Amino acid sequence: MRRMRRDDFSRRLMRENVLTSDDLIYPVFVLEGQNRVETVSSMPGVTRVSLDRLLPVAEEALALGVPALALFPVIDADHKSEGAEEAWNPQGLVPRVVGELKKRFPELGIITDIALDPYTSHGQDGLIDPRDPRGYVMNDETLEALARQALCHAQAGADVVAPSDMMDGRVARIRAELDRNQQIHTRILAYSAKYASSFYGPFRDAVGSAGNLGKGNKYTYQMDPANSDEAIREVALDIAEGADMFMVKPGMPYLDIVRRVKTELQVPTYVYQVSGEYAMLKAAAANGWLDEKACAMEALLAFKRAGADGILTYFALDAARWLRSA
Ligand code: PBG
Numbered sequence: 138m139r140r141m142r143r144d145d146f147s148r149r150l151m152r153e154n155v156l157t158s159d160d161l162i163y164p165v166f167v168l169e170g171q172n173r174v175e176t177v178s179s180m181p182g183v184t185r186v187s188l189d190r191l192l193p194v195a196e197e198a199l200a201l202g203v204p205a206l207a208l209f210p211v212i213d214a215d216h217k218s219e220g221a222e223e224a225w226n227p228q229g230l231v232p233r234v235v236g237e238l239k240k241r242f243p244e245l246g247i248i249t250d251i252a253l254d255p256y257t258s259h260g261q262d263g264l265i266d267p268r269d270p271r272g273y274v275m276n277d278e279t280l281e282a283l284a285r286q287a288l289c290h291a292q293a294g295a296d297v298v299a300p301s302d303m304m305d306g307r308v309a310r311i312r313a314e315l316d317r318n319q320q321i322h323t324r325i326l327a328y329s330a331k332y333a334s335s336f337y338g339p340f341r342d343a344v345g346s347a348g349n350l351g352k353g354n355k356y357t358y359q360m361d362p363a364n365s366d367e368a369i370r371e372v373a374l375d376i377a378e379g380a381d382m383f384m385v386k387p388g389m390p391y392l393d394i395v396r397r398v399k400t401e402l403q404v405p406t407y408v409y410q411v412s413g414e415y416a417m418l419k420a421a422a423a424n425g426w427l428d429e430k431a432c433a434m435e436a437l438l439a440f441k442r443a444g445a446d447g448i449l450t451y452f453a454l455d456a457a458r459w460l461r462s463a
Contacts, residue, residue, distance in 0.1 A: 154441040156434065158202035158460055162248065162407070163453035166343050167191055167234050168211045179339035180412055181419045183451055185211050188234050194454075195242050201457035205246030207299065207449055208234060211344050212255045220264065221256035225285035232293035239294035248326060249290040251283050251311065252302040260341075260349030262302040262358065274358055279304050284314035291320040297382070299326040303358040308378035326407065327380035330368035330394055333359035336387045336413030343412065368394045372402055384449070387411040389436060392443040399444030408440045410450040418452075430459055 141147045166185040168175065173187040186194070198206060210230045216223040223229055231249055238247055252262040259265060263279030265272045279302065287298045298315075300307045308327050315323050333356050341347035360367060372383050383402075385394045386409035399406045418436070422429035433452045440448045450456065 154438060156438050156441055156456070156460070158457040159204060160437075160441065160445075160447050161203045161453040161457060162205045162207050162447055162449040163198050163203050164207040164209060164449055164451060165191060165194060166209050166211055167230065169213060169230055177339065177343045179342050179416055180451065181423065182455075183343065183415075185343065188237055191234065191238070192241060195238055195245055198454060198457075199242055199245045201454060201461070203453050203457050204447075205248050205297070206238070207248040207250065209250055209340075209344055210234075210255050217256055217258045217349065219258055221253040221282060224253055224256040224282060225289040227289055227292070229289075232289055235290060235293040235295050239296075246296045247294070248297040248299050249295040251287050251290070251298050251300040251307075253279070253282060253286070254302075254346050254350075255344055258349060260346040260351070260353060262355065263304055272353075274304075276304050276306070280307055280310040283307050284310050287311040287323075288314050288318055288320065291315055291323040292318070295323065297324045297326050299328060299384070301328040301331060301384075301386075303328065303331050303355075303360070305374075306378070308375045308380045312379040324381040325379065326382040326384060327372075327375040327378075328384045328386055328409075329372040329375040329380070330383075330385045330391070330398065331359055332362050332387065332391065334362065334387050334390075334411065334413070336390070336411045339412035339416045362390075365394060365397065369397060369401055372398050372404065376402065376404060381405065382407055382447075384409055385445075387414060388440060388448070388450075389414050392439065395440065395443040395445050399446075405446050406444055407447045407449060408443070408445040410436065410440070410448060410452070412451070415451040430455075434459060 141151050168185045168187050170187045175185040177183045254262045261274050263274040266275045382405045384407045388408045388410040395408050421427040
């Protein structure tokens with residue numbers, strides 16, 4: 138086996154997978170206001186920015202060949218409510234940002250998150266049953282809210298809506314709403330296999346939902362990390378309901394799920410290298426324990442090897458720069 142590993146030329150000739158900037162989706166956190174840049178302490182290198190500060194980031198993503206941005210809003214406390222009504226306000230933060238980005242950079246794909254957690258006073262992804270002492274997140278009532286949110290984003294110009302809420306039947310409900318309103322080109326990226334993971338902690342700090350969620354958890358709708366067959370069933374349901382793209386989340390601890398989805402269902406498969414994975418790499422690198430670039434690029438390549446067609450990662454711009462300079 139070592140004959141082929143001996144020289145760079147033969148290693149290159151037998152390399153099975155490559156990472157390119159075409160594989161990357163860059164997540165960004167956006168705030169109200171002007172000229173605002175806030176750091177996120179648990180995610181070094183990640184910031185929350187106002188729209189004017191996001192524009193140069195979008196321009197750079199485009200220049201680096203990164204196909205798409207995924208937008209995550211940071212919603213002011215006075216716009217959060219039990220019913221999350223701000224989620225489908227056509228003058229809200231996300232529709233305004235989407236409109237401006239699509240006007241300036243029409244070729245850059247814009248993906249918006251469909252879930253209520255940035256907008257709810259309780260930090261859950263859906264609407265809570267007021268009669269239930271345990272605060273059950275209601276399924277079908279939430280679907281109506283998600284459909285409104287998705288239509289609002291599509292009408293603002295979002296290319297892809299990405300339901301990350303894990304309610305049952307949301308892809309079908311969103312597709313019907315989009316079709317009925319002539320938003321026939323809007324793609325649906327379904328977070329089909331989204332696990333109830335503790336690796337989301339830094340993200341909840343970044344969007345400011347950690348405090349709202351408190352000691353609450355999302356076990357009644359996100360998947361149990363113990364399960365694998367259930368992920369296949371979730372993706373199969375979302376295929377039947379009309380999704381176009383399928384996400385596995387988190388990434389590195391779930392490479393087996395990425396591989397199963399790709400092999401068994403043969404659909405466009407994406408993976409989310411989540412905030413906790415990013416934070417681990419950053420923390421180890423800051424301590425001098427790991428080589429940041431080498432380890433980040435190895436992790437991204439491993440997603441390709443596992444079968445991912447694309448990777449949502451906080452390293453997207455760095456990775457695209459590293460690929461240029463290689
Ligand atoms: C919720 C949502 C989560 C993430 C993105 N959207 C997780 C959650 O709070 O349950 C996590 C992403 C990350 O950790 O990077 N709609």
